[in-house]
Amino acid sequence: MTPFQALLTGPDGGPAGTPVSAHFFGAQLVIDAPGHGVDVAQLIVSVGGVDGPELFLNWLDEPGRQASLKPLTADDIAIVLREAPAALQPQLQRLWGERQRNRRQVSGWLLGLTGATVVATALLWWQGGHAVGALAGLIPLSTEKQLGELALAQVRAQGGISESGVAQQTVQEIGRQLTTGSRYQYRWLVKQDDTVNAFAMPGGIIVVHTGLLRQAGDPGELAGVLAHEVQHVEQRHSLRQMISSLGWGALVGVTIGDISAVAAMLAHQAGTLYFSRDMEEEADRLGLLALQRAQIRPDGMLHFFQKLDDKDKANVPGWISSHPQTAARAQQIRSLIAATPCPACVPLASQHWQAMKALVASADK
Ligand SMILES: [Zn+2]
Structure with a gap:
């Protein structure tokens, strides 16, 4: 029931994301700002992150549009890991565990990029779709x-x-x-x-x-x-x-x-x-x-x-x-x-x- 702060991207959160407060209630992920809930069984966990660990809860809405909720800070991630209902725990444990093991490899992947580039890249990314086009060119x-x-x-x-x-x-x-x-x-x-x-x-x-x-x-x-x-x-x-x-x-x-x-x-x-x-x-x-x-x-x-x-x-x-x-x-x-x-x-x-x-x-x- 403890609320956590997160960035909602996709349905109602817009492409650049909107900060929201969310919490788990029974088998629901309840999102406060747009006022809707998602059945936990619909959630797909993914992990990533460039400068620090990131956790994403992803789902598709009724018309099939992708949405994702990203807990903002390490404390928010901790709340999700602790309070997520049993149905979500296996995915969380497995992916988050792998994520922790893979952190050194992620750093290796980013070896060619300086910290400044990473920050600039992240900023561009959040500004919207055009950056994706520019950055897609960098993908091998x-x-x-x-x-x-x-x-x-x-x-x-x-x-x-x-x-x-x-x-x-x-x-x-x-x-x-x-x-x-x-x-x-x-x-x-x-x-x-x-x-x-x-x-x-x-x-x-x-x-x-x-x-x-x-x-x-x-x-x-x-x-x-x-x-x-x-x-x-x-x-x-x-x-x-x-x-x-x-x-x-x-x-x-x-x-x-x-x-x-x-x-x-x-x-x-x-x-x-x-x-x-x-x-x-x-x-x-x-x-x-x-x-x-x-x-x-x-x-x-x-x-x-x-x-x-x-x-x-x-x-x-x-x-x-x-x-x-x-x-x-x-x-x-x-x-x-x-x-x-x-x-x-x-x-x-x-x-x-x-x-x-x-x-x-x-x-x-
Ligand atoms: Zn076409």
């Missing part, structure tokens, strides 16, 4: 790949993932044409799922649902979606969004091999990263250029957008609902196509297309 490719692998393990655990077969080959055959010269080694996966969806994970992992393959009218439409998703990887949008929703503590966890908390959090959010409007427009624009570089007629991207926009959006969850402002973006793509004519571009052909379409048509019905 190897760490990004590890984060992607971890996210992929969670997606695999949900089942229905194919890494071979005619559908996967079709996606890979088309995708490869859009990633020549990339610093990433792409992996193309198909998920047995009726939702019209595709998503990109850090490090070059692209997952396409069979529902989207069924909706795609021709190889050019699928190429349009893939070109867009590839740019979420190339521009590190997926990495940035994952960091801003998981917190930097998660990244440190990945780097030092303490991946249990990150894995648990990724299990909730794999495939549900939401991008800013700017990121979406960037992915459209650069995706369009990638199509043209591959001499693929880029109008498939536009057609796929229009097709989904024409349908009742309530019946088309997934790709289009996580990619809002469809009409405005379709207009932007139309103008870009008009402004950058590509006489060498031809309609895309795919040797596996018919076999793939037959497969996805029969698989789910």
Whole structure:
């Protein structure tokens, strides 16, 4: 019942966080300022910290937005460790214990950074999303790949993932044409799922649902979606969004091999990263250029957008609902196509297309 002071980030606390007072009451975590409680069973503990130890209590609210509560001082952390209900204690004991053991390794990871840089970095971070973009550039490719692998393990655990077969080959055959010269080694996966969806994970992992393959009218439409998703990887949008929703503590966890908390959090959010409007427009624009570089007629991207926009959006969850402002973006793509004519571009052909379409048509019905 002892209250502790904490920073609430996410639902109602805003992206930069709001100081609140909180306490445990029965099986509830009660947060005073916005006046709501969270069932302790919903909480996922993570640990991190740059200058000192940090503890995070994370959860997802009803619409699936990530929230986290970070006790402010060592005394506040002590209250949480002491007063958390029994249901939360195993997670707390395990992660906090590991955290204490890993502290020296964390210092090692930060060896290249001076204390001043760390403070400046932390300040920038709390000021909001723009800093994440700048700082994402500092993350080594190897760490990004590890984060992607971890996210992929969670997606695999949900089942229905194919890494071979005619559908996967079709996606890979088309995708490869859009990633020549990339610093990433792409992996193309198909998920047995009726939702019209595709998503990109850090490090070059692209997952396409069979529902989207069924909706795609021709190889050019699928190429349009893939070109867009590839740019979420190339521009590190997926990495940035994952960091801003998981917190930097998660990244440190990945780097030092303490991946249990990150894995648990990724299990909730794999495939549900939401991008800013700017990121979406960037992915459209650069995706369009990638199509043209591959001499693929880029109008498939536009057609796929229009097709989904024409349908009742309530019946088309997934790709289009996580990619809002469809009409405005379709207009932007139309103008870009008009402004950058590509006489060498031809309609895309795919040797596996018919076999793939037959497969996805029969698989789910
Ligand atoms: Zn997107």
